[in-house]
Amino acid sequence: CIFCKIAAKEIPAGIIHEDESCVAFLDVSPLAEGHVLVIPREHRVSPVDMSPAECGALFLSVPKLSRALIEVTGAEGFNVLLNSGRVSGQVVMHAHVHLIPRRSDDGLGYRWNAGEYPAGRDAEVLEAYRKVLADQR
Numbered sequence: 001c002i003f004c005k006i007a008a009k010e011i012p013a014g015i016i017h018e019d020e021s022c023v024a025f026l027d028v029s030p031l032a033e034g035h036v037l038v039i040p041r042e043h044r045v046s047p048v049d050m051s052p053a054e055c056g057a058l059f060l061s062v063p064k065l066s067r068a069l070i071e072v073t074g075a076e077g078f079n080v081l082l083n084s085g086r087v088s089g090q091v092v093m094h095a096h097v098h099l100i101p102r103r104s105d106d107g108l109g110y111r112w113n114a115g116e117y118p119a120g121r122d123a124e125v126l127e128a129y130r131k132v133l134a135d136q137r
């Protein structure tokens with residue numbers, strides 16, 4: 001796994017921050033200058049196979065990194081993105097959080113077409129979530 005190799009320093013990457021549980025480095029093909037990826041040191045594919053503590057640790061550095069991103073890039077804002085599964089756009093199957101600097105004139109855009117629930121379907125979905133989450137306790 002390429003990100004395991006980056007975490008182990010077996011292949012080079014522009015590492016900007018690391019701690020016991022995660023490593024943050026520059027994306028080699030950035031959507032904007034200063035695009036950062038944060039990964040768990042341990043190989044995990046997505047939040048689905050992480051413990052709450054592991055997932056929390058992955059996001060622990062996000063406040064500090066986002067402040068640095070704003071200072072370094074002068075971004076007006078940023079996207080925090082985690083793709084899970086090929087259908088979502090995940091290409092590297094080692095979990096990673098994208099921090100993508102944004103400016104009003106960056107041309108990146110961001111428009112997903114919001115849908116709507118047919119009558120009664122929202123209540124069914126709500127009920128399904130509540131049941132599944134209650135069973136997980």
Ligand code: 5GP
Pocket residue numbers: 002013014025026027028029030037083089090091092093
């Ligand atoms: P995904 O589409 O899986 O969410 O994003 C994978 C990201 O990893 C992409 O933005 C891609 O540019 C980046 N990436 C892939 N291989 C490497 C690499 O070897 N080094 C670095 N620094 N970034 C990589």
Ligand code: ZN
Pocket residue numbers: 001002003004005042043044093094
């Ligand atoms: Zn890995």
